[in-house]
Amino acid sequence: MPYGINGLNWRRMTDRVRAERASRASFAAFALTGVSFSTWASRIPQVQDALALTPKALGLVLLALAAGSVVALPLAGIVVARIGAMRTVQVMAVINGLALVGIGFGHTVGVLPVVIGLFFFGFGQGAWDVAINVHGASVERALTRSIMARYHAGFSLGTVAGALLSAGLLALGVPVWLHLLVIGLAVVIVTPLTVRDFLPDPAPPAAEAGAPRRHPLQSWTEPRTLLIGLFVLAFAFTEGTANDWVAVALINDLHAREAIGTLGFAAFLAAMTLSRWFGPRLQDRYGRVPVIRVVTVLALVGVIAFVTTGHVGVAIAATLLWGLGAGLGFPMGMSAAADDPQVAAGRVSVVSSIGYTAFLAGPPLIGFLGDHLSVQRGLFVVPVLLAVSLLISSCVREYPPPGTVEAGGEESSR
Numbered sequence: 001m002p003y004g005i006n007g008l009n010w011r012r013m014t015d016r017v018r019a020e021r022a023s024r025a026s027f028a029a030f031a032l033t034g035v036s037f038s039t040w041a042s043r044i045p046q047v048q049d050a051l052a053l054t055p056k057a058l059g060l061v062l063l064a065l066a067a068g069s070v071v072a073l074p075l076a077g078i079v080v081a082r083i084g085a086m087r088t089v090q091v092m093a094v095i096n097g098l099a100l101v102g103i104g105f106g107h108t109v110g111v112l113p114v115v116i117g118l119f120f121f122g123f124g125q126g127a128w129d130v131a132i133n134v135h136g137a138s139v140e141r142a143l144t145r146s147i148m149a150r151y152h153a154g155f156s157l158g159t160v161a162g163a164l165l166s167a168g169l170l171a172l173g174v175p176v177w178l179h180l181l182v183i184g185l186a187v188v189i190v191t192p193l194t195v196r197d198f199l200p201d202p203a204p205p206a207a208e209a210g211a212p213r214r215h216p217l218q219s220w221t222e223p224r225t226l227l228i229g230l231f232v233l234a235f236a237f238t239e240g241t242a243n244d245w246v247a248v249a250l251i252n253d254l255h256a257r258e259a260i261g262t263l264g265f266a267a268f269l270a271a272m273t274l275s276r277w278f279g280p281r282l283q284d285r286y287g288r289v290p291v292i293r294v295v296t297v298l299a300l301v302g303v304i305a306f307v308t309t310g311h312v313g314v315a316i317a318a319t320l321l322w323g324l325g326a327g328l329g330f331p332m333g334m335s336a337a338a339d340d341p342q343v344a345a346g347r348v349s350v351v352s353s354i355g356y357t358a359f360l361a362g363p364p365l366i367g368f369l370g371d372h373l374s375v376q377r378g379l380f381v382v383p384v385l386l387a388v389s390l391l392i393s394s395c396v397r398e399y400p401p402p403g404t405v406e407a408g409g410e411e412s413s414r
Contacts, residue, residue, distance in 0.1 A: 018199065019142035025197040026139050027154040029089055029132045032191050034158025036096055037125060038269065039183045040065075040103065041159075041243045042166035042262055043176050045251055047107045047114065050176070055248070055375055059367020062244055064115040068122025069129075069356045076130035077219070077349025085138075086198040088131035089191065096124030097187030104180025130352050134345050137338030138199050146280040152331040153276030156269055159243075163266040167259050219346035227395040228336050228347075229354025234389035235329025237358035238299060238382050242268050242326065245366055245375050246319055249306075253376040256312045264316045271323025279328045288332050288396045296390045299325025303382045315376075329389065330355070336396040358385075 048058050072092075080088050099121035106113025136151045162183070169179050219225050246268055251261035275295065282291050302321025309315050337351040338344035369378025 015142065019139055021197040022135070022199040023139045023143065023147065025195055026132060026136050026151050028194045029128075029191065030136070030151045030154035031158035031161075032093070032187060032194065033096075033125065033128055033132070034155035034160075035162040035183065036100060036158075036187045037243070038159035038162030039166065039180060040100060040121065042163045042247065042265060043179065044244065045247055045258065045261065046170075046176050047103075048248070050107050051111055051114070053111075054367075055252075055370030056364075056367045058248075059364040059370070061111060061115060061118065062367075063364050064118040065122035065125075066356065066362070068119040068124075069126030070122075070353065072123040072126035073130060073349060073353040073356050075349075076127040076352070077346045079127060080131050080134055080201075080345040080349070084198075084201045085131040085135035086195050089128055089135075089195045089198075092124040092128040092131070093191035094124075094188050095120055096128060097184040097191070099124060100180050100184035100187065104177040104184065108177060126352070126356060130345075130349050133334040133348050133352070134338060135198050137335060137344055137348070138201075138341060140335065140338075141341060142199065146283045146335070148335040149276040149279040149283065149328055149331040152327070152334075153273050156273035156276055156327065160266055160269045160273055163262060163269055167262040167266065170262060171259055219343060219350045222347070222350075224395060225337060225347050225350050226354070227392055228333050229351045231389050231392055231395055232330060232333035232337075232351050232355035233358045234385040235326060235333065236355040237362050237385050238303070238322075238326045239272070239330060240358055240362050241366055241379055241382055242319070242322060244362065245370075245379065246306075249374070249376040249379070250312060250315060253374045254310070254312050254315055260312065264312075264319055267316050268319040268323040271320040272327040273323075275324045275327025276331060279331075283328075283332070288336070288398060289394055292328060292332055292393050292396060293390060295325045295328050296386055296393065297325070300383050300386050300390075301325075303379065303386070307376060307379050307382075325386075332396050336398075339398070 044058070044062075047053075051061075053061060076088070099117045099119075103114055103117035103121060106117050132151070133148075136148050140147050166179070242265075247261040247265040250256040250264045251258055256264065279291065279295075298321050302318045302323070302325055305318035306315050306322060309318065333351055333355065334348060337347040340347070365381065366375060366378045369375075369381070372378075
């Protein structure tokens with residue numbers, strides 16, 4: 001009996017060490033996708049100037065990135081279920097990084113190469129996003145505590161690092177093509193090595209029992225999953241419009257200098273990072289729903305202040321509230337979608353597919369409003385969607401509820 005107990009303790013300790021390594025790998029994978037994304041996002045004003053794009057034309061160009069993501073997302077659940085989260089991230093990081101290189105060189109030629117590059121950039125980003133969220137939920141369960149938001153904080157830290165680097169390179173006059181070349185190649189080389197410590201993917205019990213395997217696309221028929229998708233859409237729109245348009249609005253509408261506009265974007269990202277880093281502790285203490293309702297109100301106040309102010313300083317302060325409020329919605333939605341590990345890939349794919357339509361609709365919508373009003377004033381649609389997310393926030397409630405005894409007699413801590 002003592003040998004058996006010691007063996008069980010040793011196994012638990014080994015599993016814990018493996019989960020901690022996988023957790024660090026997850027954090028790094030989120031951070032790398034954040035660096036990749038913000039490298040592009042922080043250079044949007046320069047690409048716009050180089051191609052002489054109006055806000056409406058820029059919105060249509062940005063649509064290519066969203067289109068690539070929307071094409072990838074419904075397929076990502078199938079891909080992750082077939083080849084696993086680790087291999088999916090490795091393949092998509094290569095596509096994403098090479099596309100970033102293509103965008104850097106393409107913008108010196110014309111609009112078409114940028115559109116093509118953005119499509120593949122979005123394709124790689126979208127499937128990469130599904131895979132790391134599925135794996136993050138697996139690690140969250142292995143560690144028996146809320147941690148998904150901290151992985152998204154890793155994404156935000158990556159975006160902050162990318163934005164600050166961009167601001168420094170702008171001040172030094174480094175060209176866009178060289179910047180995107182270096183970061184793109186770094187993503188291609190570093191990411192596949194980083195994710196080798198991912199946890200193995202769970203085997204479906206239905207396959208072990210000899211029953212037909214559940215197809216990932218079946219998750220499209222589940223009302224709760226679809227409602228979580230709508231919730232995530234509202235927060236994706238809130239986050240995505242800031243990523244695409246905060247720097248543009250500060251520079252073009254409030255006449256801030258380029259470096260100040262990029263720093264305003266970095267302020268938004270820094271606030272999101274703080275929200276995601278400290279949010280899990282609040283989530284474990286108070287639950288998903290109460291916390292998300294409070295931060296949604298913060299985001300509402302921040303966006304309304306940003307849209308209505310005429311002062312650069314007030315607008316940058318508003319981006320801090322905007323970021324603090326926007327930070328937790330997306331990761332909470334991903335955790336809610338992945339509550340059941342056996343069907344997590346399909347559900348996360350569905351929720352991501354719905355959520356990413358915000359990136360599909362957002363750029364042309366804000367660009368259209370920017371041509372008729374201004375980019376700053378056009379962002380008034382963000383509070384409308386935040387109000388919707390506030391009304392349906394109960395959909396992300398823990399399922400099964402905290403304290404439910406799961407298989408194996410262990411109590412869920414989430």
